[in-house]
Amino acid sequence: DAGITQSPRHKVTETGTPVTLRCHQTENHRYMYWYRQDPGHGLRLIHYSYGVKDTDKGEVSDGYSVSRSKTEDFLLTLESATSSQTSVYFCAIKGLAGDTGELFFGEGSRLTVL
Amino acid sequence: GQNIDQPTEMTATEGAIVQINCTYQTSGFNGLFWYQQHAGEAPTFLSYNVLDGLEEKGRFSSFLSRSKGYSYLLLKELQMKDSASYLCAVMDSNYQLIWGAGTKLIIKP
Numbered sequence: 001d002a003g004i005t006q007s008p009r010h011k012v013t014e015t016g017t018p019v020t021l022r023c024h025q026t027e028n029h030r031y032m033y034w035y036r037q038d039p040g041h042g043l044r045l046i047h048y049s050y051g052v053k054d055t056d057k058g059e060v061s062d063g064y065s066v067s068r069s070k071t072e073d074f075l076l077t078l079e080s081a082t083s084s085q086t087s088v089y090f091c092a093i094k095g096l097a098g099d100t101g102e103l104f105f106g107e108g109s110r111l112t113v114l
Numbered sequence: 115g116q117n118i119d120q121p122t123e124m125t126a127t128e129g130a131i132v133q134i135n136c137t138y139q140t141s142g143f144n145g146l147f148w149y150q151q152h153a154g155e156a157p158t159f160l161s162y163n164v165l166d167g168l169e170e171k172g173r174f175s176s177f178l179s180r181s182k183g184y185s186y187l188l189l190k191e192l193q194m195k196d197s198a199s200y201l202c203a204v205m206d207s208n209y210q211l212i213w214g215a216g217t218k219l220i221i222k223p
Binding site for chain 1: 159162212215
């Protein structure tokens with residue numbers, strides 16, 4: 001068990017409202033990732049973090065921001081949600097040094113923007 | 115651009131063998147991963163290949179040919195619980211994962 005929890009697991013919101021998704025890990029992993037998953041697409045990287053206050057953009061970062069003020073928490077914020085951001089969002093952590101670098105995923109957060 | 119191709123859907127019979135192919139074109143190569151994802155759940159790691167050849171892990175095996183940009187996942191003695199999507203992902207020269215859209219495997223009794 002990689003000890004990753006996401007919250008909320010489900011959320012319905014309206015266009016234009018801000019939304020924050022939280023990813024919490026208990027394993028002290030350095031690397032954390034936010035992906036979105038949509039039908040017909042592979043997992044797409046939104047943002048990732050390689051340490052406290054160290055973050056970088058992924059391939060679909062527009063409209064999203066992140067923060068990592070503590071090792072264990074990685075927050076994804078949609079400043080003004082749009083219908084195109086309706087998706088399932090997965091947080092992931094990278095395995096420890098010596099592993100193959102595989103990712104361990106949280107259970108996902110299903111976001112619906114009306 | 116970078117691209118991972120895998121079939122959208124496959125159907126197989128319980129007890130049989132199925133091979134799921136993955137072809138890739140990426141900027142560099144630092145390994146190929148296979149993940150399993152049951153409907154409504156998170157992806158879980160199955161296998162990793164970085165050198166050419168076959169890696170066997172129980173009923174599951176994964177093969178890699180770097181010169182051909184090709185991998186397959188072989189599932190033997192199929193069970194109903196193997197019904198899931200199988201995701202192929204390649205780590206590029208920047209150590210970022212490029213994901214295929216996944217292959218939905220349907221197992222019939």
